[in-house]
Amino acid sequence: EDQVTQSPEALRLQEGESSSLNCSYTVSGLRGLFWYRQDPGKGPEFLFTLYSAGEEKEKERLKATLTKKESFLHITAPKPEDSATYLCAVRSYGQNFVFGPGTRLSVLP
Amino acid sequence: EAGVVQSPRYKIIEKKQPVAFWCNPISGHNTLYWYLQNLGQGPELLIRYENEEAVDDSQLPKDRFSAERLKGVDSTLKIQPAELGDSAVYLCASSLGSEELFFGEGSRLTVL
Numbered sequence: 610e611d612q613v614t615q616s617p618e619a620l621r622l623q624e625g626e627s628s629s630l631n632c633s634y635t636v637s638g639l640r641g642l643f644w645y646r647q648d649p650g651k652g653p654e655f656l657f658t659l660y661s662a663g664e665e666k667e668k669e670r671l672k673a674t675l676t677k678k679e680s681f682l683h684i685t686a687p688k689p690e691d692s693a694t695y696l697c698a699v700r701s702y703g704q705n706f707v708f709g710p711g712t713r714l715s716v717l718p
Numbered sequence: 719e720a721g722v723v724q725s726p727r728y729k730i731i732e733k734k735q736p737v738a739f740w741c742n743p744i745s746g747h748n749t750l751y752w753y754l755q756n757l758g759q760g761p762e763l764l765i766r767y768e769n770e771e772a773v774d775d776s777q778l779p780k781d782r783f784s785a786e787r788l789k790g791v792d793s794t795l796k797i798q799p800a801e802l803g804d805s806a807v808y809l810c811a812s813s814l815g816s817e818e819l820f821f822g823e824g825s826r827l828t829v830l
Contacts, residue, residue, distance in 0.1 A: 613760075643818055652722070652809055652821030653761070696760055698819075705774060706751075706819060708760030 611636045611701050613709035621715045622687055630682040630712045632697030637704075642680050644673050645696040647711070653696055687716045720744070722822035724810050730828045736798035739825045743791070743812030750787055751819065752795050753809040761809055767793065797827075805829045 616631045634642065641660055645653035657666040659675040666673045670691065672683040682695055694711040723742040731737050743750050748769050753761035764783065766774040769790040778785065782801070787793040797804055807826050811819040 641818075645821075650823075650826075652811075652824050653819075655818045655820065658818055698760070705763050705766060708762070710758065710760050 611699055611704060611707040613697055613699055613707050615695075615697055615709040615712050617712060618710070619713040619715070621717065622684075624688055624716055624718050625686050627683070627685045627687070629684070630695055630714070632680040632682070632709055633678060634680070634697075634699045634709075635678075636699050636701040636707075638702045640700045640702050640704075642675055643698040643700070643706070644680070644682055645698065647694045647696055656695075684714070687714075689716045689718050692716045722810055722812055722820055724808075724822035724825050726825055727823060728826050728828075730830065731800055733802055733829050734799040736796065737800055737827060738797075739795045739808050739810075739827075741793045741795070741810030741822060743793075743810070744820055747812035747814050747820070748790070749813045749815065750793050751811040751813075752785060752793070753811060753821075755807045755809055755824070757806075761811075764795070764808075800827070800829045802829050 613634045641658050644656040647653040657673040662677045664675050670685050674681050692715050694713050696711045698706045698708040700706045725740050750767040752764040755761045765778045765785050767787045785795045807824040809824045811821045813819050
């Protein structure tokens with residue numbers, strides 16, 4: 610059974626203080642690992658898809674990386690508008706998406 | 719391009735009452751999903767459609783939940799009768815094949 614855990618559960622940063630969020634997964638055969646951002650009262654918004662170990666994707670202050678067991682979402686010099694819950698999901702061949710519980714990020718001005 | 723549209727955004731009902739949620743996916747997306755999201759948790763799959771066919775409804779509580787996707791476009795999720803534990807956000811998502819999911823804003827249900 611595919612499983613996803615995320616850490617930390619919540620993270621509070623000062624504006625400009627870089628950090629990383631972790632997504633650990635177990636899957637029979639990885640078809641893709643997905644990162645989403647979710648603002649309060651909204652649906653998740655797609656950020657990245659990673660397909661194989663060693664792959665990296667970047668978007669503004671966010672950079673996602675992937676190994677065979679985990680993915681990191683690095684946030685460089687965050688701003689208050691980066692505050693949100695970040696969800697990680699995996700999909701294995703022939704299976705549905707499995708989501709982690711998310712990391713709630715707060716960036717203080 | 720229009721995104722996934724869901725309605726209603728909010729619904730408050732008494733327990734044992736029925737409730738229905740509607741979803742219109744992104745045009746051309748053949749795969750449609752209904753997810754349930756409880757506070758502080760990630761989305762959990764209820765049902766997945768490929769065109770008109772429900773290909774995975776193993777997590778749908780069939781004694782009280784039902785769903786349909788007529789003509790392979792929009793979809794309706796129904797709960798009858800609702801229980802207190804059904805209070806949650808019901809998310810609809812669509813995708814083109816097996817690529818990334820695009821979510822709607824969600825329908826927040828409160829059962830009193």
